[in-house]
Amino acid sequence: MSHINSYRRKFLGGLAGTAAVATVAPGIFLREVQAKPAEQEVTDKVRWGMLIDTTKLTDGGDACVEACKKEHGWGNDPESNVAQQAQWIRKVKVTEKLTGHTTTLPVMCQHCETAPCVDVCPTGASMKRADGIVQVNKHICIGCRYCMMACPYKARSFVHETLTNQLPDTPRGKGTVESCNMCVNRVDEGKNPACVDAAPQALLFGDLNDPQSKISVALKTYGGTQIRADLGLNTGVRYWGI
Amino acid sequence: MATKAIFSEVKNNGLGYWGILGLLGLVVLGGIWAFSYMHHHGHYVTGMNNQVVWGMPHVFAIFLIVAASGAANIATIGTVFGKTIYQPLGRLSAFLAGSLLVGGLIVLLLDLGSIGHVIEMAKGALNFKSIFAWNMILYSGFIAIIAVYLWTMMDRRKTAKSLYRSVGIANMVWRFLLTMGTGSIFGFLVARQYYDAAILAPLFIVSSYVFGTAIYILVLMASFKMTGRELGDSVLNRLRYTLATFIVLVLFFELTRHLTNLYATEHHGVEAYILSGESKFTSMFWYGQILLGSLIPLFLIWCRFLKNNRTVLVVAASLSIIGGFFQLYVILIGGQSFPLVLFPNAEVSSSFFDGVNNAYSATLAEILLGLGGVALALILVVIGVKIFRLLPETLADINVDPHHK
Numbered sequence: 128m129s130h131i132n133s134y135r136r137k138f139l140g141g142l143a144g145t146a147a148v149a150t151v152a153p154g155i156f157l158r159e160v161q162a163k164p165a166e167q168e169v170t171d172k173v174r175w176g177m178l179i180d181t182t183k184l185t186d187g188g189d190a191c192v193e194a195c196k197k198e199h200g201w202g203n204d205p206e207s208n209v210a211q212q213a214q215w216i217r218k219v220k221v222t223e224k225l226t227g228h229t230t231t232l233p234v235m236c237q238h239c240e241t242a243p244c245v246d247v248c249p250t251g252a253s254m255k256r257a258d259g260i261v262q263v264n265k266h267i268c269i270g271c272r273y274c275m276m277a278c279p280y281k282a283r284s285f286v287h288e289t290l291t292n293q294l295p296d297t298p299r300g301k302g303t304v305e306s307c308n309m310c311v312n313r314v315d316e317g318k319n320p321a322c323v324d325a326a327p328q329a330l331l332f333g334d335l336n337d338p339q340s341k342i343s344v345a346l347k348t349y350g351g352t353q354i355r356a357d358l359g360l361n362t363g364v365r366y367w368g369i
Numbered sequence: 370m371a372t373k374a375i376f377s378e379v380k381n382n383g384l385g386y387w388g389i390l391g392l393l394g395l396v397v398l399g400g401i402w403a404f405s406y407m408h409h410h411g412h413y414v415t416g417m418n419n420q421v422v423w424g425m426p427h428v429f430a431i432f433l434i435v436a437a438s439g440a441a442n443i444a445t446i447g448t449v450f451g452k453t454i455y456q457p458l459g460r461l462s463a464f465l466a467g468s469l470l471v472g473g474l475i476v477l478l479l480d481l482g483s484i485g486h487v488i489e490m491a492k493g494a495l496n497f498k499s500i501f502a503w504n505m506i507l508y509s510g511f512i513a514i515i516a517v518y519l520w521t522m523m524d525r526r527k528t529a530k531s532l533y534r535s536v537g538i539a540n541m542v543w544r545f546l547l548t549m550g551t552g553s554i555f556g557f558l559v560a561r562q563y564y565d566a567a568i569l570a571p572l573f574i575v576s577s578y579v580f581g582t583a584i585y586i587l588v589l590m591a592s593f594k595m596t597g598r599e600l601g602d603s604v605l606n607r608l609r610y611t612l613a614t615f616i617v618l619v620l621f622f623e624l625t626r627h628l629t630n631l632y633a634t635e636h637h638g639v640e641a642y643i644l645s646g647e648s649k650f651t652s653m654f655w656y657g658q659i660l661l662g663s664l665i666p667l668f669l670i671w672c673r674f675l676k677n678n679r680t681v682l683v684v685a686a687s688l689s690i691i692g693g694f695f696q697l698y699v700i701l702i703g704g705q706s707f708p709l710v711l712f713p714n715a716e717v718s719s720s721f722f723d724g725v726n727n728a729y730s731a732t733l734a735e736i737l738l739g740l741g742g743v744a745l746a747l748i749l750v751v752i753g754v755k756i757f758r759l760l761p762e763t764l765a766d767i768n769v770d771p772h773h774k
Contacts, residue, residue, distance in 0.1 A: 206411070210418035210722060217721040221712045234711070234719070243559060249501035250486070250494040267489040270482020272422040273501055279560035281709050281721065285422060285482060287413035301411045302482025354711055358559055369712075 162317030174240075174259035174363065175309055176335035177320070178342050178351055179232065181368035183329035187231030188218040194325035195235070198310060200294040204287065213284035215307045216322060221369065230369050233322065235307035236261055236282040237354060238363030244274035244283065253304070259335070259363050262308035270302040279355050282306045309363075335363065374457035374768070376523075376758035379596050386595075390751055393744040400741010403734040404479040412482060416731050420722050421705045425731035426480040428697050429739025431551060432580065433473030433746060434508070435573055436693075438548040439581020439615075441466035441515065441540060443608075444522075448537025454607055454769050457761040458589070460522050463540075464753045465588055466581070467515040472746030474508055476739055500553050507547040514540050523758065548574045555700065562639035563704035568629065572622040578615040580693045582608060583686040588747075590683060592754055593764065601766030602677045609682055613670040616663050616689060619696075623658075639707045643699060648726060650703035653695045662692010702729055 163169070184191075195216045196202045204212050216235035222228070238261045244253045245261065252268035255261045263274075263283075275283045283306040286299060293299050296312040310320035323330040333342035345351075351365025379386070407414055417424040443462035447455030478484065495502045518540050521533040552573030555564040586608050593600040627644065630636040643650050666685040675681045706727045711717060717724035754760055 204413075207413040208418070210420055210727070211413050213419070214721045217719045217723070219711065219717055219719040219721075219723050222716045224714050224716060234723075245496075246498050247501065247557070248496055249499045249505065250490055251496040252486075252494070267486055267494045268483060269486045269490070270484075271501065272482070273499070273554075275419070275422040276705070277558055277560055279709060280711065281420075281723065284419050285412065287418070288411040300483075302484075304482075 163315045165315075169257045171257040171259075172336060174335040175314060176238070176259065176333065176342055176363040176365065177309070177323065178331040178345055179364065179366050180329045180331075181230050181232045181366060184231065184233070184326060185328075186326075187220070188216075188233030188326070190325040191233045191322035191330070192216050192218060194321040195307070198294075198313070198321035199297040200292070200299065201284075201305075203290065203292070206288040211285075211287040213286060213305060215282075215284065215305070232366060232369055234280060234282070234354070235322075235364070236278075236309070237280050237360070238307075238309060240361035240363070242360065243277040243279065247273045247277040249273065256311070260309045260311050260314070261306075261363075262311060263304050263306065265298045265300060265303045265305075268303040270304065272304060274304055278306075279358055279360070374761040375763075376457075376460065376760060377762050378756065378758055379592070379754045379760065381596060381755075386751075386755070389595075390748065393748045393751065396737075396744035397741050397748060399737040400476075400479075400739075400744065403737035403741065406734050407480070407738070408484070414732060415735050416729050417735070418727075418729075420708075420727035421702060421729040423701055423705065424729060425735040426476050426738050428694065428701050429742055430473045430476040430480070431554075431701065432694055432697050433469045433476065433742055434551055435548060435577040435697075436580035436584055437466045437469035437473060437511075437577075438544045438551075438574075439577035439579065440469055440585050441544055442578055442581055443585050444518070445537060445541045445544070446611075448534055449541050454604060457764060457769060458585075458604070460519060460757075460759040461589065461592075461754070462585060463515050463518050463522065464757070464759050465585060465750055467512055467519075468746045468749035468753065469581075469584070470508060470511060470515075471749060472742040472744075475745060476742035479738060500550055500557055504547075504550045504554070507543070507550050511543055511547050514543050519757075544577075545574065548577045555704070560709060561704055562636055562707055562710060563643065563700070566626065566629070568622065568626045569700075572619070572626060575615055575618040575622055576693060576696060579612065579619055579689055582612045582615060583689045583693070586612065586682065586686040587690075588750060590679065592750075592760055596754075596760065598760065599763045599765040601764055601769060603766045603770040604764045605679070605682060606677070609670050609685070612686065612689065613667055616667055620659075620663055635710070635713065638710070639704075642707050642726065643703050648703070648706065650699050650706065653703070654699050657695030658692045658699065661688055662695055663689070666692070705729075
């Protein structure tokens with residue numbers, strides 16, 4: 128077999144494998160997430176992560192955005208102008224300048240291992256749970272927005288107005304900063320984040336510390352790209368196809 | 370022959386004194402209104418948003434905080450470097466520094482989204498990896514040191530006098546850390562193209578000297594004129610050339626900063642945006658900061674035909690303050706206006722303003738809040754000179770300059 132052919136075969140094999148894992152995994156995966164009893168402390172034995180296959184996102188991530196909105200109740204800030212309105216997750220269109228290749232992907236908090244937002248927060252409101260979920264403690268957030276200055280992913284929003292009818296599982300309020308919390312409320316109940324359930328063909332959620340988990344196997348086999356990997360933040364959210 | 374300075378309180382009780390106090394009071398009231406308006410409605414009544422998260426209040430606050438450090442530098446030159454001509458200027462310098470810091474901190478505090486949660490910090494919610502948390506310690510510590518410093522300058526007891534120099538040195542070191550800490554707020558931000566550079570820390574230090582010296586010159590000249598005290602050319606010329614030296618230093622650090630950035634391809638975008646773009650920041654940088662705020666004051670100070678011309682000095686100091694304001698506006702707002710680079714070498718777009726230059730214009734409330742902080746700082750000085758002996762009775766050449774003939 129020529130060198131080219133062997134390369135081609137390997138490449139096609141990789142693609143098929145990727146597709147297989149991404150298609151089968153989410154179905155199996157639901158049963159992998161265990162509910163955490165309320166009295167049990169969060170542990171660093173697990174590190175929650177997410178893998179997003181952009182090639183499988185038929186809508187570019189619209190369903191994920193809608194599911195997030197429904198789960199956390201954001202998008203109800205009518206007084207704010209469009210630049211002030213909160214967005215926990217957004218659909219970003221990326222076109223490479225040289226090739227013109229276009230990809231669309233959902234971008235939200237990347238749940239960095241060494242999160243800049245956690246480092247800069249003066250009160251410790253911007254925090255990372257032992258299981259890797261980065262979120263804001265609204266009780267001690269003073270609304271200084273330093274975390275928003277520090278986040279390389281523009282993942283955070285500031286609540287610019289008084290909110291009403293917040294959802295019980297998602298504390299939100301005027302003058303505090305908020306962002307994707309990987310649906311911590313659902314994860315603790317043993318469920319997937321809402322966006323994962325909204326696009327199960329493309330999103331995979333699981334424990335990055337467990338080498339047997341589907342997400343770890345998929346990432347080990349085919350890798351996973353980090354946005355701004357140059358910053359060395361070791362993100363919990365990885366992508367395929369970007 | 371220089372003689373020992375005698376200090377006295379301001380005796381004016383006329384319309385002029387109360388008029389100034391009243392006017393400044395009105396501006397402070399405007400600031401209080403702005404705070405309650407923003408606090409009641411939320412930040413949607415401001416021009417700030419999820420892209421440009423820090424706006425005009427922060428420009429004012431950081432200007433005042435940085436200027437505070439610089440204003441105290443006049444006292445440092447007298448105490449630490451033993452320049453006797455600066456020593457009678459020390460009390461006003463330290464007091465002005467404290468006042469400017471209070472003004473700046475109030476603005477910063479009143480802009481917070483959830484000011485009520487600040488109490489949690491007193492209960493121990495502090496993250497020492499945050500430069501903000503460190504700054505809170507640096508700022509409050511600075512006020513304490515300023516108080517002790519003033520005591521060593523004003524108390525006639527031996528204990529106070531014996532501590533004068535060491536407290537002066539402590540104050541200088543503390544200021545160094547404080548201004549570096551303020552510059553590092555931006556220097557530590559890896560995410561933003563225009564920040565993330567250690568040079569911002571020393572840049573803020575030299576900028577603080579410009580802002581502080583310029584404000585000091587104006588306050589000194591105004592207070593001496595209004596109280597009918599004599600202010601000789603010797604003192605003013607020292608201050609004038611000190612200001613010019615610091616302006617040159619700022620230009621040097623700005624040049625280094627931009628050249629370093631221009632060498633790295635990844636920063637070409639933001640440098641082009643600020644230095645040669647069509648945005649308002651380009652005009653603000655070249656015309657505001659460089660021409661109006663640096664080159665014209667340098668010319669006014671060093672032009673031989675304008676020597677000893679006080680009006681020209683007032684213009685030069687005012688212009689360097691305006692230039693400093695432009696400098697901070699370009700760093701703060703311009704730096705945020707340029708989009709975050711999520712994907713280098715790609716065009717990005719989204720509903721969340723990815724890939725676009727972000728617009729910002731301050732609303733009246735933000736400007737009033739900032740001006741309120743400035744007015745508060747000045748009120749403290751106006752009251753300070755009346756209740757404390759901060760001003761020397763004379764700064765005539767014959768009294769301050771040992772070489773005066």
